[in-house]
Structures are given as structure tokens and as C-alpha cells.
Amino acid sequence: MAATEQHHILPRPQFDKAPKLLIVRAPYYFDIVDNLTRGAQAEIEAAGGTWDLIDVPGALEVPSAIAMAERMQDYDGFVALGCVIRGETTHYDTVCNDSSRAITLLGLQGLCIGNGILTVENRPQAEVRADPAQQNKGAGAAAAALHLIALARKWAQGRGTLGFNAAQPS
Secondary structure (H helix, E strand, C coil), X not given: CHHXXXXXXXXXXXXXXXXXXXXXXXXXXXXXXXXHHHHHHHHHHHCCCXXXXXXXXXXXXXXXXXXXXXXXXXXXXXXXXXXEECCCCCHHXXXXXXXXXXXXXXXXXXXXXXXXXXXECCHHHHHHHHCCCXXXXXXXXXXXXXXXXXXXXXXXXXXXHCCCCCCCCC
16 A cells, blocks of 8 residues: 555755765664665765765664764764564564654754664565665655755754844944
């Protein structure tokens, strides 16, 4: 059903200065995450950006790595990639909820993050969503990060004109 739905996709943002992104991925299901990665890399390059890539053990470690990179490196944005497939225990719910919540909290702190951690019921769902020739969710996550970078840059340019401005003496 999801494969046949039509979605509105925003036009790719334009940049005066190439954005630099960090792709943080949890390659537990390597083939699926590799597809997500290829989609994200292609989207970043199509927007004129550059990327670095790091791997972490699992989806729960993705937000921690992003937070460390934000403190210690110079990136404009981040792409979170991984795949969580429902299993027989409640661990699925913990990983899905906590990784998503942590990424959201980092975003609320001002980080430009595209969340491409798939949370699916089974492997076929993951394969369709990760495949660059099908749903291409890796590219979607990169596009989200790029749009947030463009928005942050736009608002940063107008920073001096927002809010209260004291009257200047004549």
C-alpha cells in the first residue's frame, strides 16, 4: 500500500556554501543500511554537499554519536540511519522509541538531523523502504537534514533584525 501512495516532496534546497554532513549509521542489517547510505550520499552530493560516515553498534548509539560530533566537530547537519525490525521481545519498542526520542530532543536543541532509522515489522518492508530505486528513505533523511540546514542558515542571516531593537540615539 505505501509503495503506491503519492507524496509531496519539497524542491531540493540551494546553498551558497556547500553543507557538510555527518552520516551516522548502525549497520546491524548491513545490506539494508548500505542501501539507506547510498541514497543519503547521493542526495547530499546532488545538493552540492559533502559527507563523512561513521558506524556505531546500534540504533540506540546513533543519537549519542551525533551529540558527540556536534560538540567536537564542525558539521552543518546529520543523517541518522539504521533499521530496527520487530522481534519477539519488547526490545523493539525500547529501541524505536528511545532512539527516535533522543534524535527529536537533539533537533529541539537546534541540530539539523534527518532521521532515517527504519522501524518496520519485517525484512521485506525494510528492503522496500531502503532501496534507492523504491522508497529511498535514506535520501529522504538526507533531504530533511538539508532542508533544516537551509532553514537554519536563512534564519541566522536575519538574526540582527528579529526581536526587540532599542532605539538608536540621533
